[in-house]
Amino acid sequence: MTLLDLEGFDHHLPLVCDLDGTLIKSDSLPENSLKAFFQSPQHLLRTIPSWFKGRAALKETVANVRSIEPQVLPYREEILELIRGAKAGGRETYLVTAAAQSIADNIICHLGSFDGAKGSNGSLNLKGRHKLRWLQANFPEGFIYAGDSAADLPIWEAASGAVLVGNGVKFETQLREAGVEVRTISCERGNSVKDWLSELRVHQWSKNVLIFVPLFLGQGNFYAALKTGIAFLDFGLIASATYISNDLADLESDRAHATKRFRAIAAGRISIINGFLASLSMLVVGIGVALFLQPQFALAVAVYLVLTLAYSIRLKHYALVAVTVIGALFTMRIVMGQVLNDLAFSPWLLSFSAMFFFSLSLAKRHVEAMRACSKGRDVIKGRGYLCDDWPLTLGYGLASASASIVIMLLFIALEARVPQAYHNPAWLYVAPAGVFIWLQRIWLLSHRMDLHDDPVVFALRDKTSLLIGAIIALAFALAL
Numbered sequence: 001m002t003l004l005d006l007e008g009f010d011h012h013l014p015l016v017c018d019l020d021g022t023l024i025k026s027d028s029l030p031e032n033s034l035k036a037f038f039q040s041p042q043h044l045l046r047t048i049p050s051w052f053k054g055r056a057a058l059k060e061t062v063a064n065v066r067s068i069e070p071q072v073l074p075y076r077e078e079i080l081e082l083i084r085g086a087k088a089g090g091r092e093t094y095l096v097t098a099a100a101q102s103i104a105d106n107i108i109c110h111l112g113s114f115d116g117a118k119g120s121n122g123s124l125n126l127k128g129r130h131k132l133r134w135l136q137a138n139f140p141e142g143f144i145y146a147g148d149s150a151a152d153l154p155i156w157e158a159a160s161g162a163v164l165v166g167n168g169v170k171f172e173t174q175l176r177e178a179g180v181e182v183r184t185i186s187c188e189r190g191n192s193v194k195d196w197l198s199e200l201r202v203h204q205w206s207k208n209v210l211i212f213v214p215l216f217l218g219q220g221n222f223y224a225a226l227k228t229g230i231a232f233l234d235f236g237l238i239a240s241a242t243y244i245s246n247d248l249a250d251l252e253s254d255r256a257h258a259t260k261r262f263r264a265i266a267a268g269r270i271s272i273i274n275g276f277l278a279s280l281s282m283l284v285v286g287i288g289v290a291l292f293l294q295p296q297f298a299l300a301v302a303v304y305l306v307l308t309l310a311y312s313i314r315l316k317h318y319a320l321v322a323v324t325v326i327g328a329l330f331t332m333r334i335v336m337g338q339v340l341n342d343l344a345f346s347p348w349l350l351s352f353s354a355m356f357f358f359s360l361s362l363a364k365r366h367v368e369a370m371r372a373c374s375k376g377r378d379v380i381k382g383r384g385y386l387c388d389d390w391p392l393t394l395g396y397g398l399a400s401a402s403a404s405i406v407i408m409l410l411f412i413a414l415e416a417r418v419p420q421a422y423h424n425p426a427w428l429y430v431a432p433a434g435v436f437i438w439l440q441r442i443w444l445l446s447h448r449m450d451l452h453d454d455p456v457v458f459a460l461r462d463k464t465s466l467l468i469g470a471i472i473a474l475a476f477a478l479a480l
Helices: 028-039 041-053 055-065 077-088 101-111 129-138 150-158 166-177 192-200 202-218 222-249 251-255 272-293 295-313 321-340 347-374 387-414 425-447 455-461 463-479
Strands: 015-017 093-100 116-120 144-147 161-165 182-185
Touching: 015 077, 028 041, 028 055, 028 093, 028 222, 028 251, 028 272, 041 055, 055 093, 055 101, 055 116, 077 093, 077 161, 077 182, 093 101, 093 129, 101 116, 129 150, 144 150, 150 166, 161 166, 166 182, 192 222, 202 222, 202 321, 202 347, 202 455, 222 251, 222 272, 222 295, 222 321, 272 295, 295 321, 321 347, 347 387, 347 425, 347 455, 387 425, 425 455, 425 463, 455 463
Parallel strands: 015 093, 015 144, 093 116, 144 161, 161 182
Antiparallel strands: none
16 A cells, blocks of 8 residues: 555545554454453452443553553554555544553554544543544544444545455445545455464374373273373363463563464454454363363363463463473373373373473573574563573473483383383383483474474474384384
C-alpha cells in the first residue's frame, strides 16, 4: 500500500486508523489481560469490581494493572506503510481506538507516525457509534477511516473514504453499493491448518513415548499396551494444551526472539482468544479421559499441570530452577506410565530420568547463553540467565549427564531383578555406552552453538542419534 492508493481522496482529509485488528493483528484487551494474568495475577483480582461497570471501565483498570509493551506488538506492515505514505504526503494521521487511552498514547509514542491518539476512558468505550460521534465532532470536514470489523460499518458509511483491512475486506461490495469510496488492503494470511498443527506441537508428542518405558521394562501384556496407547494420545492432547498456554505466557519474550516471533500466536495469525479457548477445551477433554482410564493417572497428570502452570507463570524466570522443573516434567511422564498400569516404582529409573533430562534442559540453555555472549548481550530475555553463566550451565550439564550414566551402570550391576528379567543381561551394558556417546555429541554441538532444536526433537531428526537408538534397541532385544 503506497501514497498512490490515497490520491483519489482530498489531501486535506486526515487518515484515522483503528488499532485492534487493523494497526495490529491482535486485540489489545486480551493482550493486556493475558500479561496481567501471568505477571500480576494478584493485582488482576482487584479488577473484578470493574467487570460490572462496563467494558470501558474494565479496559482502563486492566491497563493500569500491567500495560502491554508497544514495541513487541504484531503490527501490520501494510498499515505502517500506509501511515508513513500519508505522513510523507502531508496528510495528518490519528490513532482512534476502543483500547484504553494509555495504550493508545504508548503506541503513538513508540511509532512516532501519528499526530494524535484517542482511546476509551473509564466511562466511554470508543467503539462503533460512540467512535463515530467523536470523529464527526473532531473532524467535521471529513476523514478517511481504516478499520477491520463489522463494528466499523457505521463509521465507514459516514466517512469521506474507507480503507478496509483484513476481515473488513468482506464489506467492500456493501460499502461500494452505499456510495462509499473504498480502498482495500489484503493482508497476508497464514495456513490455518499448518498454524494450528505448529501451535499444537504434534512433533513434540514424541516426548510422551516415555509413558511406555515402565511398560516396556516391566514386559506388560496386550491390554496394558492398549491402555497405555490411549493414555499416550490423551496426554498428547493435554501436552498440546500446555504448549499453547506457555506460548500465551511467553508472548512478549517470543516476539522479541529471533525465531519464536514467527509462531502463529506470537505473529497474530491465531488470536489470543482462540488459543486460550483451544487450550482450555483440550485440557477439559484430556482430564476427563484420564479420569476414565485411571484415577491415579489423572492425579499424576494434575501434578504435571500444576508444575507446568507454575513454570509458565513464575519458575521459568529463575536460572537452574526452570531446568530442574523441566527435568521433573519429563520424569512425571514415566510416573504416569507406572501408575497407569499399577507397576512398582523404580528409584533407579526415576533418578536416571531426572538427571538425564536435567542435563538435556541445560544443553538448550547453554546454547542460548553462548549465543548471547557471541552477540554481546548481557542477559537472556525472560529466562533469568546472564551470558556469563555459560560455565555454570556447562558444568552442571556435564555433571548431571555423567550422573545419569553412573546410575544406569549401577542399576545393571546391582539390581537383583535384572538376571531374572533378562536371559543375557550383559547386552544391557550397550545402553549406557550408547547414551554416553549420544550425550557427548549433544554437549559438543551445544557448546559449538550448533544445536538449533530441543535435544529430544533433534534426536528424532539426526541420523547419528537414530543409529545409536537402534543399536540400543537391538541390545535390549538380545538381552531378552
